[in-house]
Amino acid sequence: MTELREFEVFMKNYQDMVYGTAMRLLGNQTDAQDIAQTVFLKAYEAFGNLATSKTPGGWLKTVTTNLCINHLNRYRNRWRFFSDMRSGDDDSEFVDSLAAPEQLDCALDDEQRRKLLHEALCKLPDSQRVPLVLFHFEDMPYDAIAEKLGISLSKVKTDIFRGRHSLKRFLKYRLDEADEASSA
């Protein structure tokens, strides 16, 4: 089997993981696909080592995360001058874009609720979504997130706190269930 063929098999094994990581960090399909493509082009350059590595998934995840953060920083720097950059404190646009409360109250199955939760996660402002994803999906501690994003520990905690509260409405039914179970 030629190296290109081997790499194609390798890529097909990891493409969902790489794309999924990028998609959750960026919240945008086009950007996620671009980043995933760049990750695999870098992976091909290092394929000699990756093919024999025991943890190629870890390498791919680290590169994906770093490229996504770089991408967001570049975008932020480019537009900051022109648009005052929508600050993390301004959640009005995000809250407006979420599903209406009556839509959440009606009987939805688990799959539909998860779909809404995923969509809400993608719509979170970058400043909230990225630390939230790093904490809950990548299992990174707060201090490591602060170091990776180059922001203070208290800012990370505040952003995650705000992100969780934005998503809380999607878990209301679960919280109610948990309350009922504990009071019974």
Next chain:
Amino acid sequence: MEPEMDPKLEALLHRELKQLPPLKAPSSLAPGVMAILAARSRVPWWQRSWWDWPVAAKTAFVVVALIVAGAFGGGSLILGDGVSEYSLDVAGRLDFSESILGNFTPLLSAFHRLWEELAQPFLIYGAIAAGAVYLMFIGVGTACFRFALKRI
């Protein structure tokens, strides 16, 4: 001040997020990457970046580069006085070019005078005007962008 975390919400959200189904990569991702790699592999090695050259070619390049640099740097030491004589000979043969250039000197000084008297002040004022217009357009553009963003 740091916010007070709600451990119940944190645990529940963690569980719910972990239960989200894995996302599937678009079907165009792998063919796109393979097409780029195939296109790259068709480029001959000497047209790629130096880092992608074969090890033998890279080594040969470094050796040749060192030899050339050494020849330039240490050539005169090895060849001794012969080099000085040869360079004097070459300089003598090129003397005619000096006289040709000498004929252009008045013309060049005339152009220099013209530049100092006429073109230079205009260029300076022109550059200042262009800079002012550029800054004005950035200001107007920023104001329009912010206004449009508020309207959206």
